[in-house]
Amino acid sequence: MVTLKDFQSICLEKGLRATQQRYEIYKILAGTTSHPGAEEVFKQAKAIQPMLSFDTVYRTLGVFVDKGIISQVEILAGKVRFDGNPSPHPHAICTVCDKVVDCHHMTNPHPKDYSDVPGFATVRSAHLELRGVCQECAARNTHRQAVAQ
Ligand SMILES: [Zn+2]
Numbered sequence: 383m384v385t386l387k388d389f390q391s392i393c394l395e396k397g398l399r400a401t402q403q404r405y406e407i408y409k410i411l412a413g414t415t416s417h418p419g420a421e422e423v424f425k426q427a428k429a430i431q432p433m434l435s436f437d438t439v440y441r442t443l444g445v446f447v448d449k450g451i452i453s454q455v456e457i458l459a460g461k462v463r464f465d466g467n468p469s470p471h472p473h474a475i476c477t478v479c480d481k482v483v484d485c486h487h488m489t490n491p492h493p494k495d496y497s498d499v500p501g502f503a504t505v506r507s508a509h510l511e512l513r514g515v516c517q518e519c520a521a522r523n524t525h526r527q528a529v530a531q
């Protein structure tokens with residue numbers, strides 16, 4: 383579990399003021415690998431700090447991303463999810479339920495492998511992103527088909 387002291391030293395390094403409110407929001411992300419969306423973070427944060435508004439949570443998440451304290455994963459249709467782990471790593475996304483899973487056993491492709499993009503002088507980063515159907519959704523679908531038959 384990330385302590386207030388941990389959070390204070392992260393903030394000091396990134397030039398951000400460590401407030402109690404920010405700590406509570408950070409703790410939610412640092413304590414999960416479920417890549418929650420802003421609404422989910424808000425729901426959990428509000429349970430601890432009832433005065434918190436969605437706006438504040440949303441803005442704080444944006445500040446964390448800007449400062450490189452957390453990262454964001456963009457799934458389809460502009461939906462954004464947040465990741466307590468700021469270092470780039472491959473993700474697998476379920477296209478049925480939007481589940482995001484870390485693939486730490488895989489490596490991101492090297493940007494040097496993609497140096498020949500037409501009209502580009504440099505390529506700085508490349509991410510491996512897998513899309514598919516998670517086991518739970520696949521099982522549910524099999525079940526539905528069995529019922530329909
Ligand atoms: Zn799924």
Ligand SMILES: [Zn+2]
Pocket residue numbers: 417465467471473483484
């Ligand atoms: Zn992740």
